[in-house]
Amino acid sequence: MSDRFKVLMIDDEADIVSFFSMAFSHFPQVEFFSANRARPGIEAARTQKPRVVLLDLKMPGMNGEEALVALKKDLPDTKFVVMTGWQDGQTKQRIENEIGVAAYYSKPIDFEKVIAKVMSLLMVKGEG
């Protein structure tokens, strides 16, 4: 099943990761894997080259924004979906306009919408 779409989630909240994992398990064409810190997340992304990366900005150690900048350079074809609890207009603007991401969600997130977005990103890529 090497042609499955790889989805990487980088988030330190284990519960959230569990829910996403469960949800994606119902999509046979998706291969979901996760990392709870930025650094192992970058390592996994570099080797696995996922289609989509789900990224939490607030994490201990290296934060999500730094990881995003690093990954965008290494993986030009990957789509990034950012989720954050910080209601910070500046951060949102910087990430959407300067760095550029496929989607930016603030907590509390609409789970279904995020899943739909990820699926649509995978499909677009797959068809194109």
Place this chain on the structure above:
Amino acid sequence: MFLYHHTLLALFITSATCLALGVFVFLQRIKREIRYTFFLYSLSLSVWSFGEAYAIYHDNYYISLLAVKLCHVGVVFLPIFFIHLILSILDITTAKRWIVRTIYPIGFFFVCFLPTSLLVKSVSYYPPHFKYIFVPGILYIPMLSFWACLIVYAFVLLLSGYRTSAGSKKLQLKFFFYGLLLSYLGGVPNFLFGFRILVPVLMPFGTYFLPLYVGITAYAIIRHNLMDITVIIKKTLVFAGLLTMVMGIVATMTLVTQELLGKFVRISPAISGMLAAMVAIVLYEPTKALLVRATDKYLFQKKEDFKVVLNRLARNIISILDIEEVGKTILSTLRMALRIESGAILIKDENESEFKVHDSFGIEDRELVVHKDDIFLKILHSAEGIIKAETSEEKDAVPAGVRDILNRLNAVIVIPLYLHMDLIGIMTLGKKRSDQEYSQEEIDYFPTVASQVAVSLSNARLYDLLKKSQIDFAQQAKMAAIGTLSAGISHEIKNPLNHIKVGIAMLRMNRKHGIFEQMDRFKMENEIYKTLDILDENVTRANAVIERLSSFAKKPKELKIEPVDLSKTIDMALAFVENEFKKHGIEVQKEFPPDPPMVKGDLHTFEDVFLNLLVNARHAMGEHGRLTIKGVIQNGAYDIMIRDTGQGIDKDNLARIFDPFFTTKDVSRNPDKEAIKGSGLGLFIVREFIQRFGGQIKVESEVGQGTTFHVIFPQETWVRASSEKV
């Protein structure tokens, strides 16, 4: 010759000192009439003594006669100026007019006879005592009778004035009376001598009473504001003393050289005068220094003391926090420094509506209450400074309502105590035990004392309130602390709520898209139960945070003394700040012995203590750092160390950090946390709380390295978990 020398010396000194004193008084800004009459009186004394001295001294008959006639101009006018002076000093205006109008013409009448031989007939050679002495004429007895009448009348006036006066005025007149009495006692024998009556002892020594009178008068002026002369110019006094000395030396030298050396060598008066002048020049500087030292020591000493004592008071009361103690210290110091009979401190009550006597001594009415709308306070406000009601004129000037309060407080001085333009209290001072009036110097000093007293009273009152409602205060500090931590707290609650929402959304999605229908039953149940477990965990998590917060914020009605595990207490406090520390990249390390002692105390109080210390550590560190919390048992005590790697505290501040109202926290730098900043009460409360349960707090710090607080509980505060509750 003995009589001659002493009489001569005494007369010369009298002449010089009288003139100096007269000029001095004349230069003062006092009532014009007193100024003039005192000067003229002094001048007449000076003229008399100089004339008489010159007359008995000179060899030449005609010069001696001329001196005697000049001397009698002074003699004739002496009682006239005297009576005029007494009348103006006693402020007698009604009777004065006709007396003054009558006696001056009589004086001129007698003076008119001086060129003739009717008043002073001649001078006659009178060895061995004097060279020449006056011979009275026919009019001399009537003149002397008139003279005596006036003098007696003046003394009667002075005595009755003394009896009816009160306070400092009475004291002034007492000095003046005895001084004058002495001067006449000493002066009169000089006249009797003209009739060849020699009063033993008083002649010649009585003449020295005259300069003594000058001394007494000068003293009364300096110490008791005689003639309302309040400003004493030190230099003038020194100068007067100097002049006396120079004159004295010139006179003595002239006499001694002529007397002693004249036996062997003939020395002309010119040479002896020059010799005397040389001695005077040589002695001038050391004498001046001596005089300055002496006047500083004896005349100005008490005033220096007063300043020293009040300066010490100002320094001491700042550190006293018990309001009763502050009041007592202030009053006892003022009592001692100023030697006053009474004093009181009134403080504005909590409702800001009345001023009540807080502490006092020697006052009539300790229960006195001054309402805030009282005329007394209005007058005090409009006075823009102190109210002084020492003299009867000053007392008459204040309204009756104010006078009543002054009487009930036995006060002559009222000093308002302002703190930032707000009248927080009133200090009143009674009259001095010596009946002395307050000097201008003292009065000028009161505003300085007042401002320090106001600050101390205010601090002590705040402290008092704080003691009474320490729990309230701690509560406020705690709520403020929670406020500063609210970002972390909301995150702690929002996170689990978000997880719950996501979990539910996931289950809904499965149902909506028919995913459950495609799954086998086992897998479906597995997924649902796993989700429910996660949801349950998150509900528990959110609940725990809320529980913690509400138990923490709950106002404890009273202390509950029980064995407390401080390690667990610290965990609870830490739970609040953990997120803050995490957010700012601060690593927290906690290390406690496996079975730490239980300390007897109140759980909530200990929570406050450690939260306060943790919040302080957090603020000291800024971004990144390490917080180490370590419990150790050493030297029979349980020592809990809280060490941060923050900016540290310098030595000066370190000694004061537990003082109430002391703060180094810059509000401007932490605008979002100002609620807890700047109150300066955090560590003060912490120490109070720790001490309440028998513990102590110590601090060590190094600038740039960090600060370590030690919260130490000695063995006697421990309770073994197994033992009975205490």
